[in-house]
Amino acid sequence: MTSPLRQGELAEPIVVKVALGARAYDIVIGRGLLTGLGERIAALRPGAKCAILTDATVAKHHLAATEAALKAAAVPSSAIVVPEGEGSKSFATFESVCEQIIAARIERSDLVVALGGGVIGDLAGFAAASVRRGLDFVQVPTTLLAQVDSSVGGKTGINSRHGKNLIGAFHQPILVIADTALLDTLPAREFRAGYAEVAKYGLLGDAGFFAWLEANWRDVFAGGPARERAIAVCCRAKAAIVARDERETGERALLNLGHTFGHALEAGCGFSSRLLHGEAVALGMALAFEFSARKGLIGEAEAARARAHLAGVGLPTHLKEVPGGVPGLDALMDLIAQDKKVKRGKLTFILVRGIGSAFVENDVSAAEVRAFLADKLSQQ
Numbered sequence: 008m009t010s011p012l013r014q015g016e017l018a019e020p021i022v023v024k025v026a027l028g029a030r031a032y033d034i035v036i037g038r039g040l041l042t043g044l045g046e047r048i049a050a051l052r053p054g055a056k057c058a059i060l061t062d063a064t065v066a067k068h069h070l071a072a073t074e075a076a077l078k079a080a081a082v083p084s085s086a087i088v089v090p091e092g093e094g095s096k097s098f099a100t101f102e103s104v105c106e107q108i109i110a111a112r113i114e115r116s117d118l119v120v121a122l123g124g125g126v127i128g129d130l131a132g133f134a135a136a137s138v139r140r141g142l143d144f145v146q147v148p149t150t151l152l153a154q155v156d157s158s159v160g161g162k163t164g165i166n167s168r169h170g171k172n173l174i175g176a177f178h179q180p181i182l183v184i185a186d187t188a189l190l191d192t193l194p195a196r197e198f199r200a201g202y203a204e205v206a207k208y209g210l211l212g213d214a215g216f217f218a219w220l221e222a223n224w225r226d227v228f229a230g231g232p233a234r235e236r237a238i239a240v241c242c243r244a245k246a247a248i249v250a251r252d253e254r255e256t257g258e259r260a261l262l263n264l265g266h267t268f269g270h271a272l273e274a275g276c277g278f279s280s281r282l283l284h285g286e287a288v289a290l291g292m293a294l295a296f297e298f299s300a301r302k303g304l305i306g307e308a309e310a311a312r313a314r315a316h317l318a319g320v321g322l323p324t325h326l327k328e329v330p331g332g333v334p335g336l337d338a339l340m341d342l343i344a345q346d347k348k349v350k351r352g353k354l355t356f357i358l359v360r361g362i363g364s365a366f367v368e369n370d371v372s373a374a375e376v377r378a379f380l381a382d383k384l385s386q387q
């Protein structure tokens with residue numbers, strides 16, 4: 008007899024394997040997985056203790072349950088709580104976190120657990136990569152963005168005064184536990200912003216998934232099994248790309264679809280709550296599709312279809328939707344030129360030959376981008 012399931016609960020978690028040889032690891036996806044965290048950690052690293060890094064908001068919602076899950080499996084833990092927000096990806100917070108990990112007597116055989124969104128994952132991963140020349144770490148992502156993107160693939164780091172994510176290391180986790188129930192406490196706007204990255208996987212490489220999202224996005228938002236399925240599709244896509252191109256020398260750049268325009272807009276808004284990362288990516292993807300249409304790579308209808316889905320879930324797709332407005336043309340072009348995806352004066356963009364077929368174009372002329380953005384700004 009099968010036991011009755013709560014609505015949305017899966018009988019078996021979904022396991023996605025990240026095939027990186029000696030650094031291979033599992034991403035486990037399912038509702039309610041947090042309670043088994045301690046057992047999984049004890050099985051992977053018997054006798055290890057954990058430093059849990061989290062932010063103040065996530066701590067309020069999920070730290071006690073995390074500590075209880077570790078305690079239940081006799082895994083000793085201590086917690087390090089930093090302020091929430093991008094400001095914690097700083098040298099000052101990094102220093103404080105490293106010192107606290109050392110003070111908690113976390114040794115080479117112990118673990119760091121990142122309990123939080125992308126900010127915590129990036130900070131914890133970089134601290135783990137650095138303390139004692141490298142500690143193992145486990146990701147417990149608590150935002151949709153972190154579950155489908157930042158917790159997978161091993162990019163870790165903090166921000167420089169010169170730009171975002173300029174100081175860091177590739178350091179793969181040994182396990183990712185994506186408990187989709189943790190997303191139930193996420194503010195709706197944060198969930199929606201993370202959904203932009205979900206749609207990104209369809210738009211860049213999987214037309215079938217995009218069509219499925221068009222039909223099922225409401226269930227993904229509602230939190231039933233469609234949410235697990237969508238997260239699993241994204242993790243599988245990212246895992247496959249990362250396994251083929253761990254250090255972003257080629258294909259991994261496709262994951263930057265919408266990010267060149269997006270980063271410029273995000274920076275132009277001072278990385279403030281006016282425009283969340285995922286919102287900037289939604290806008291950036293709408294622009295990338297339109298730019299591709301303008302270059303004759305796709306028809307207008309296909310660009311309109313991509314935009315319609317993003318707009319349909321409530322994401323911004325027009326520059327005029329950014330509260331407080333966007334920077335002017337010169338400022339936007341400067342920001343695009345500063346982006347790290349610029350090589351020898353030519354701009355690199357991820358363009359599309361259709362929904363589900365993105366490619367890296369290294370030879371986009373700045374003048375063409377400028378003319379395109381001038382049109383878009385004049386339409387505001």
Ligand SMILES: NC(=O)c1ccc[n+]([C@@H]2O[C@H](COP(=O)([O-])OP(=O)(O)OC[C@H]3O[C@@H](n4cnc5c(N)ncnc54)[C@H](O)[C@@H]3O)[C@@H](O)[C@H]2O)c1
Pocket residue numbers: 062063064065068091092093096123124125126127129149150152153156157158159160161162163171172189190191192193194197284
């Ligand atoms: N390493 C990578 O590959 C990679 C990829 C994409 C993004 N990133 C980084 O990720 C960061 C953005 O991540 P994010 O969008 O997850 O932001 P975040 O970590 O700041 O989380 C967003 C907000 O949601 C709150 N929150 C998190 N989980 C919650 C929950 N379950 N319930 C209630 N509130 C919760 C946080 O306190 C925060 O205020 C950026 O710094 C970006 O550079 C990294």
Ligand SMILES: [Zn+2]
Pocket residue numbers: 156204266284288
């Ligand atoms: Zn992104």
